[in-house]
Amino acid sequence: MRDIVISVHDLTKCFGSFTAVDNISFDVAKGEIFGFLGANGAGKTTAMRMLCGLSYPTSGRGTVAGYDIMREGEEIKRHIGYMSQKFSLYNDLTVWENMNLFAGIYGLSKEETKKRSEELLSQLNFLSERNTLVGSLPLGWKQKLAFVVATIHNPDVVFLDEPTGGVDPITRRQFWELIYKASERGTTIFVTTHYMDEAEYCSRVSIMVDGKICALDTPTRLKEKYSAKSMDEVFRTLARKAERGE
Amino acid sequence: MNIIETYNLSKSYNGVSALNDISFGVEQGELFGLIGPDGAGKTTLFRLLATLLNPDSGSAVVNGYDIAKDYQKIRSCIGYMPGRFSLYPDLSVEENLNFFAALFGVDIKESYSLIAPIYKQIEPFKSRRAGKLSGGMKQKLALSCALIHKPAVLLLDEPTTGVDAVSRSEFWDMLSQLKESGITTLVSTPYMDEALRCDRIALCNEGRILGIDTPARITAEFNSKLYSISANNMYALLNAARKIEGVIECYPFGEKHHLVADNNFNPEIFISKLSYIEGVTIEPAEPTIEDMFIKLMKQ
Known part of the structure; x- marks a missing residue:
C-alpha cells in the first residue's frame, strides 16, 4: 500500500444555506498526479482552498501531508507548494532573487537556499540565466520557473491551477516532463484545470458536479465507462447533468 | 474574392516584433481559426483588422475596405469581441444590448432573428447586471452585442479561454449556426482541439504563420x-x-x-x-x- 498524502472524508463547506462542497471523500497517494476537474461553479475552488489550509470545512475531516485540515492549516501551508494560472513571480526581480525570496518565505537556511536553487536551475538548464530579470524571460520559461519555485521547499504536495494554459505545445510537454520528474521523486501533484487535455496527463482524475464528486478513476477507465473517445467527452456527459448554475 | 486579405502585415512594440510579414486570406462565409499559444500575435492581428492599431508595414482589406484609409467604414461592418470581457459590468444584460444597438444606430427588432438563438439563452436574466453573469453567460451576451448590427465579419479573440468544456462546446455550436446565415468568422484559440471545428485554420507562433489549410489537410501533411x-x-x-x-x-x-x-x-x-x-x-x-x-x- 502506497503512502496516502491527501485524505478527505465527507468534506463539506456551506456558505449560509448554499452547500458549495457536498460530502466529498477521496485519497491521493504519494507521487500521484491527481486531476481535479469540474465545471465553473462546481465547487473546485472551495474544495481546493480547504486542502491548502486557506479555509476550514463546515464538517467532515481530512489530512494533507499528514496535517489535519480542521486544525493545522498553518502547518499545511508550510508543506505544500502552489502555482496559480496567473504568473506569480516578481517580474522586476531576477531569477535568483525570486528563488531567494520564496526560499526565505518558506524558512530555508542560506545554505539550503543556495543548494536547492542551484539544483533546480541546473535541472532546467537555466544556470546562466540566474541574473536575468524574470520579466524579460519568454513565457514558456516563466512557467517552468514558476513550477520549480513552487517546489523550492521540497513540499509533499504541489497544487497547480491550469498549469499549461496558453503555452505552446513544445513548452507544454517540457512542463509535463518536469511534473513527471517531480512525481518520480515522490512529490504529489494536484492539478485543477478546465483543459480536458491536461486531464489526460493525470494518473487519476475526479470530476465534480454540483459540489459532489461524481466520477473518480484513471482517464482510461473513465473513457471506457462512458464509452468516450476523450476526457472532454466524459466531462461533457457528466457536467451536462449539473442542475445548479455558476 | 476574399472578404479579409492581409498583405505582409508587420507590427512591433518597442522593437519587439509581434507580427512578422503576415499574408493570408479568408473567404466569404468561412469559419476561419487562428490557432496558437500566447505570444503568437493573434490579438495584434485582431486589433489591426479592427482598425484599433496601425501596422508598421503591410496592408489589409476587410469587406472591401482598407484598414488604414477606410477605418470608419470597417468599424460599422465588423463585430469585434476582444479577449477581455469588455461590456459594461454595471449595466444589465438588456441595457448592454440596447446600448450597442444605439451605438450602431440599429433597431434590435431587425436583427433579433440573428441573435435570437444565443440571446434567448440569457434573456431570462435580462435585468441582471452583466458583471454578475457567469463566464459562459458573459460570453453569450458579448457575442449578442457583437452581432447586433448584423456585421459582415465577426472577429472573436479567444472567446473560449477560461470557459469550461460544456460552455466551450456550446459556443462552437453557435458559431456553426452563424455560418449558416452567411457571416464570416475569424476566431482565435490556444486550444488545439478546437481547430477541428473550423473550415480552415492558420497555425500561428511568435508572430508568424506556420501553415494554413483545412484541419484534415494539415494533419495529412x-x-x-x-x-x-x-x-x-x-x-x-x-x-x-x-x-x-x-x-x-x-x-x-x-x-x-x-x-x-x-x-x-x-x-x-x-x-x-x-x-x-x-x-x-x-x-x-x-x-x-x-x-x-x-x-x-x-x-
Whole structure:
C-alpha cells in the first residue's frame, strides 16, 4: 500500500444555506498526479482552498501531508507548494532573487537556499540565466520557473491551477516532463484545470458536479465507462447533468 | 474574392516584433481559426483588422475596405469581441444590448432573428447586471452585442479561454449556426482541439504563420511514422524510448507518449529492446493538429 498524502472524508463547506462542497471523500497517494476537474461553479475552488489550509470545512475531516485540515492549516501551508494560472513571480526581480525570496518565505537556511536553487536551475538548464530579470524571460520559461519555485521547499504536495494554459505545445510537454520528474521523486501533484487535455496527463482524475464528486478513476477507465473517445467527452456527459448554475 | 486579405502585415512594440510579414486570406462565409499559444500575435492581428492599431508595414482589406484609409467604414461592418470581457459590468444584460444597438444606430427588432438563438439563452436574466453573469453567460451576451448590427465579419479573440468544456462546446455550436446565415468568422484559440471545428485554420507562433489549410489537410501533411506508446512507468519509458534507433522524437501526449520515427524504426525491435520496462505497448497513431504544430515549430 502506497503512502496516502491527501485524505478527505465527507468534506463539506456551506456558505449560509448554499452547500458549495457536498460530502466529498477521496485519497491521493504519494507521487500521484491527481486531476481535479469540474465545471465553473462546481465547487473546485472551495474544495481546493480547504486542502491548502486557506479555509476550514463546515464538517467532515481530512489530512494533507499528514496535517489535519480542521486544525493545522498553518502547518499545511508550510508543506505544500502552489502555482496559480496567473504568473506569480516578481517580474522586476531576477531569477535568483525570486528563488531567494520564496526560499526565505518558506524558512530555508542560506545554505539550503543556495543548494536547492542551484539544483533546480541546473535541472532546467537555466544556470546562466540566474541574473536575468524574470520579466524579460519568454513565457514558456516563466512557467517552468514558476513550477520549480513552487517546489523550492521540497513540499509533499504541489497544487497547480491550469498549469499549461496558453503555452505552446513544445513548452507544454517540457512542463509535463518536469511534473513527471517531480512525481518520480515522490512529490504529489494536484492539478485543477478546465483543459480536458491536461486531464489526460493525470494518473487519476475526479470530476465534480454540483459540489459532489461524481466520477473518480484513471482517464482510461473513465473513457471506457462512458464509452468516450476523450476526457472532454466524459466531462461533457457528466457536467451536462449539473442542475445548479455558476 | 476574399472578404479579409492581409498583405505582409508587420507590427512591433518597442522593437519587439509581434507580427512578422503576415499574408493570408479568408473567404466569404468561412469559419476561419487562428490557432496558437500566447505570444503568437493573434490579438495584434485582431486589433489591426479592427482598425484599433496601425501596422508598421503591410496592408489589409476587410469587406472591401482598407484598414488604414477606410477605418470608419470597417468599424460599422465588423463585430469585434476582444479577449477581455469588455461590456459594461454595471449595466444589465438588456441595457448592454440596447446600448450597442444605439451605438450602431440599429433597431434590435431587425436583427433579433440573428441573435435570437444565443440571446434567448440569457434573456431570462435580462435585468441582471452583466458583471454578475457567469463566464459562459458573459460570453453569450458579448457575442449578442457583437452581432447586433448584423456585421459582415465577426472577429472573436479567444472567446473560449477560461470557459469550461460544456460552455466551450456550446459556443462552437453557435458559431456553426452563424455560418449558416452567411457571416464570416475569424476566431482565435490556444486550444488545439478546437481547430477541428473550423473550415480552415492558420497555425500561428511568435508572430508568424506556420501553415494554413483545412484541419484534415494539415494533419495529412505529417509525413512521418507516428506511434503511441505506453508502459507502467511512463517517465522511464520516455527517456528510454528516445535512445532507440529510428526514433526522431518522443514526447508526452496525455495518457500515452507519441513517438515520431524514421524508416529505420521497427516496432518489434523497439519492444524487445525495452523488455526491461514493464508493460510496454506500441501502436500506430493518427497525427493530430498538435503533433503537426510541434513538427512545424521545429522546422
